Amino acid sequence: GAGVSQSPSNKVTEKGKDVELRCDPISGHTALYWYRQSLGQGLEFLIYFQGNSAPDKSGLPSDRFSAERTGGSVSTLTIQRTQQEDSAVYLCASSLASPGAGRETQYFGPGTRLLVL
Amino acid sequence: AQSVTQLDSHVSVSEGTPVLLRCNYSSSYSPSLFWYVQHPNKGLQLLLKYTSAATLVKGINGFEAEFKKSETSFHLTKPSAHMSDAAEYFCVVTDRTGNNRKLIWGLGTSLAVNP
Numbered sequence: 001g002a003g004v005s006q007s008p009s010n011k012v013t014e015k016g017k018d019v020e021l022r023c024d025p026i027s028g029h030t031a032l033y034w035y036r037q038s039l040g041q042g043l044e045f046l047i048y049f050q051g052n053s054a055p056d057k058s059g060l061p062s063d064r065f066s067a068e069r070t071g072g073s074v075s076t077l078t079i080q081r082t083q084q085e086d087s088a089v090y091l092c093a094s095s096l097a098s099p100g101a102g103r104e105t106q107y108f109g110p111g112t113r114l115l116v117l
Numbered sequence: 118a119q120s121v122t123q124l125d126s127h128v129s130v131s132e133g134t135p136v137l138l139r140c141n142y143s144s145s146y147s148p149s150l151f152w153y154v155q156h157p158n159k160g161l162q163l164l165l166k167y168t169s170a171a172t173l174v175k176g177i178n179g180f181e182a183e184f185k186k187s188e189t190s191f192h193l194t195k196p197s198a199h200m201s202d203a204a205e206y207f208c209v210v211t212d213r214t215g216n217n218r219k220l221i222w223g224l225g226t227s228l229a230v231n232p
Contacts, residue, residue, distance in 0.1 A: 042207060042224040091161065105151070106220070108161040 004109035025094030123223035140208035
């Protein structure tokens, strides 16, 4: 596939349960981003991976949120002890490495819609 | 600090009439600017981008945007709206001398197109 893929597309869980969201970036893209989009809101940056560098976790809202990227490709966002306010669409994007003209365009996956009951 | 302001949260136009979605930015350096579109139940898609080349940028689906440094604006326009243009539009700014991860997103403008 040519684009960013995410799974599952929808996830319904009970408050207090853990969830894992998966992202497969575009092949060759070394930068990977996670965002959260709540209903009617813009994108909220969560975390950023760039190659083998330490990830930028500055956007994670609490220590219940974590993410990893294995082998520089697939990434998993984990939310522990989910709360109702975690309900949102979680978007993954990838881009070619480094800022610079024409290289910072982010390509987005379709998102995972998370509903915490 | 960088910031982006989309001046209208909601715009409604009639089919066949012009579209104007306004975006103002604040950036210390020469910015890169983007417009993304999000159709209902679909993923975000890049509409167009400005990266210090021509100030008038043409994108997909007949949209274009003009970078005006003196006005710190990057408004999105289309001469004639189509029903399929109804979507959420986001203006994004990044500082090309900064770090890519600090893309700053506007809150979005919802475009409605009436028949």
